[in-house]
Amino acid sequence: MNRRIFLKKSFLLNSGFWLGRKYALAGSNAKAKVVIAQNPAVVNRHQVQSDQLLALLDKAMQAYFDCDNPLQAWQKVVQPDEVIGLKVNCLSGTGSTHRELVDAVVERLKEAGIKPYNIIIWDRLNKDLEECKFQIRSRGRQVKCFGNDLAGFHPRLQVFGQAGSLVSRIVTDYCDGIINLPVLRDHSIAGISVALKNMFGAIHNPNKYHLNTGDPYIADVNAFPVFRKKIRLTIVDALEAQYHGGPAFQPQWRWPFAGLIVGQDRVAIDCIAWQIIEEKRKQKGLPPLKQENREPHYIITAGDTEHRLGFVHKEKIETIYL
Amino acid sequence: MKSYIDSLPNKKQKFTRRQFLTAAGSACIMLGLPALPFPKGSSLKAAGNDQRFVREARFYEKLSHKQVRCKLCPRECVIDDHERGYCGVRENRGGTYYTLVYARPCTYHLDPIEKKPLFHFLPGSMAFSIATAGCNLNCKFCQNWQISQVTPEQVDSYYLPPDKIAEMAGDYRAQSIAYTYSEPTIFYEYMFDTAMAGRQKDVKSVVITAGFIEKEPLKELCKVVDAIKVDLKAFRQKYYSEIVRGELKPVLEAMQTIVEQGTWLEIVYLVVPTLNDSEKEIRDLSQFVKEFLGAEVPIHFTRFYPQYLLKNLPPTPVSTLERCKAIADAEGLKYVYIGNVPGHSAENTYCPDCGQLLVARTGFLIREMNIVNDKCPKCGTRIPGIWK
Known part of the structure; x- marks a missing residue:
């Protein structure tokens, strides 16, 4: 193979790879x-009605995983003998994960099949x-x-x-998988604080990442390999949501959404959550988040x-309403 | 430029056996000092909820819906209930703002004042140095990020109230207390009260800061401390935005305030290769110092080493530091030093008028101290600083 042939073949191979990749996407x-x-x-x-909530959770899980019963759905998320962390959000007292x-x-x-002692409920x-x-x-x-x-x-x-x-260490050392349990709410700096932002509770320096409405920091933190690898599922607590004045609990701005948002794509979940909060704000006569200079652009960055x-x-997100 | 550098005395200076042993002995003693026994009970690992460390903040305003606005640093964080500011050590609790690091140092040490560096402040003296967790910046090259970029709960701390610090400084025969390592602005209340306590025991106070502080608290602070060293990170806003996460203008204003208040000021400029070392930037900086702060304000160009989040750059070449010094000298600054290059002749203080060697240094060691009654012994020029 002479130099000319080598270069030609390399070029064709490279072009083929990139074109194929582009079309594949x-x-x-x-x-x-x-x-x-x-x-x-x-x-x-x-007051949350526990029996109704369990039924709602089952319905959501079955719909998401397309299963006939909740056990089958959960078996797609976890394996027996694994250690599973439940990342709640307890920053707002009454307005926290229920x-x-x-x-x-x-x-x-x-x-x-998860042993009780292999379940860790955790936050900051x-x-x-x-x-x-x-x-x-x-x-x-x-x-x-x-x-x-x-x-630690x-x-x-x-x-x-x-x-x-x-x-x-709960993420890095103790748990095999994480189930993310954030709350649906407004955030006075980042616009909204739902699935992606809940991971701020897993790092040592979240106070450093509220500049520029959290963009790109929230996306960057979620891109740490350990989070990509271990977060299995997000179940947003939207039982009582907050459309303004968050993340602090402000009862005058909460509303009974009476629901759960379930998925494995945290970006898609945050897009839907953003939409829900904007709609509620509009309904209540509040300006869009963009007008208050706190549009959650970090979601797009993510x-x-x-x-x-x-x-x-939108066209890449299949939303199922139950 | 070459001829200027050539005119500098030789970098490498030979030590006698006696000088070497003296220096090594001093270093060993300094390293050993913190291990001296403290009275039992003076140190205590700090717990997150320990009320002894919690004091209402001095500079903030209350807003509606239990929000507060911090008025300590130019960031002016607006903080919701239960949340903390950018510094991570101040918390809104039900609409009242608290510092969580009062009397809560995470480290204390006895350092030579040259380590700060303060070259025109009691040369050869020791500074009892303290820091708490936290910082209001996030420099990508921070060498103390394990304490500056964490919250108080994430490090072991001690309970050492201001009186105790003043007493310990006296016990160690330190002539000053240094608020250093992290960023003292964020433990302002503790620093202020400790400086007051120090004064009662005839111990001075020096602040090692990035100068990212509001005017009002700074003016108050200047009343109780004796010297402030400002780490000027760059002379471009772009660098402050991208590398430091802060703002340049308030830092420049803070340095002017320090000079106006009559508090001794020295400036350190960490020269980071390719990021803040252009000739234009150094020239602009030198002109600013001369015009707005005074040609007699010492400036130290110090060497960068790869740290924390900035590991993709090499240590600053000594030639770059020499170039910075040459520019500042040419602009008329009278006391321009090179730092983090032990043995370099630009660690010494020379008389700006006659060139007489006034203070000879090697690293943190004072080899000669020739200033007499604040003056050059040869030509009588007054040398600015605090010499006794």
């Missing part, structure tokens, strides 16, 4: 699925969890519950884009070619 039928399950009976005068939702998920995980600090009536427990054979302050952070710095952080965390475009 363009022609891909891959879509994100997001299930929105609602039932007004699930919240009655700010205890009843966590209980429902724990019940189904146990049925799917023990004190945050205690304020939400969770009991701190790091030993024994019951379900465990503790914060990053007890577990893995000393290796995770770096992506503009973000450099230590990640909680879906770009650099991050590839999920789908942003």
Whole structure:
């Protein structure tokens, strides 16, 4: 093979690879699925009805995984003997992830073969969890519950884009998989705080990433390999959502959405959540988030070619309403 | 440029055996000092909810819906209930803003003042140095990120109230207390009260800061401290936005405020290859210092080493530092030093008028101190600084 032939062949091979890749992406039928399950009976005068909630969760899981019963659906998320972390959001006291939702998920995980002591309910600090009536427990054979302050952070710095952080040992060392349980709510800086932003509770320096409405930091943090690998499912607690004044709990701006949003594509979930909050704000006569200079652009960044965390475009998201 | 560098004394200076042993001995003593026994009970690992470390912040305003706006640094974070500011050490609790690091240092150490570096402030003296967790910036090259980029709960801390710090400084015969390592702006209340306590025991206070602080708290601080060293990160906003996550203008204003208040100021400029070392930038900086702060304000061009999130660049070549010094000298600055290059002749202080060697340094060691009554012994020129 002379030099000319070698160069020609290399060029053709390269062109073929890139063209093939381009068409493969363009022609891909891959879509994100997001299930929105609602039932007004699930919240009655700010009280969550546990039996109704469990039924709603089952319905949403079956629809998402296209299964006949909830057990089959959960078996697609976890394997027996795995350690599963439930990342709740306890930052807003009353406006945090509902205890009843966590209980429902724990019940189904146990049925799917996960040992109680292999389930870890966690968030930033023990004190945050205690304020939400969770009991701190790091030993024994019951379900465990503790914060990053007890577990500590893995000393290796995770770096992506503009973000450099230590990640909680709960993610890096203890858990095989994470189930993300954020809340549907407005955020005074980042626009909304739902699936992607909930991972700020898993790093040591979230206070550094609220500049520029969290863009690109929230996307960057979610792009850490450890999160890509371990987050299995997101179930958004939209039982009582908040359309303004978040993330602090402001009862005057909450509304009973009485639902759950289930999916595995955090970007697609956040797109839907953004849409829901904007619609509610419009209904209540509030300006769009963009007008308040807090459009959650980090969601779009998370879906770009650099991050590839999920789908942003409407036509790429299959939304199922129950 | 070449002829200027050629005119500098030789970089490498030979040590006698005696000088080497003295330096090595001093270093060993300094390293060993923090291990000296403290009275039992003076140190205590800090717990997250320990109320002893929680004090209402001095500079903030209350907003509606339990929000607060911090007025300590130019970032002016607006913080929701239960949330913290960018610094990670101040928290909104039900609409009242608190510092969580009062009397909560995560480290203390006895350092030579030259380490800060402060070259015109009690040369050869020791500074009892403290820091808490947290910082209001996020420099990609931070060498102390394990304490500056964390929250108080993420590091072991001690309970050391201001009186205790002043007492310990006195016990170690430190002539000053240095607020350093992380960013003292964020533990302002603790620093302020400690400086007051130090004064009562005749111990001075020096602040090692990035100068990203509001005017009002800075003016108050200048009343109780004796010297401030500002880490000027660059002379371009772009660098502040991308590498430091801060703003240049408030830092320049802070340095002017320090000079106006009559507090001793020295500037450190960490020269990062390709990012803040252009001739134009150094010239602009030198002109600013001369015009707005004064030609007698010392400036230290220090060497960068790859750290934290900026590991893709090499250490600053010594020739770059020499070029920076040459530019600043040419612009008329009188005390221009090169730092992080032990043994370099530009660590020494020379009389700007007659060229007499005034203070000879090697690293943190003072080899000669020739200033007499604040003046050059040869020509009598007054040398600015705090010499006793």
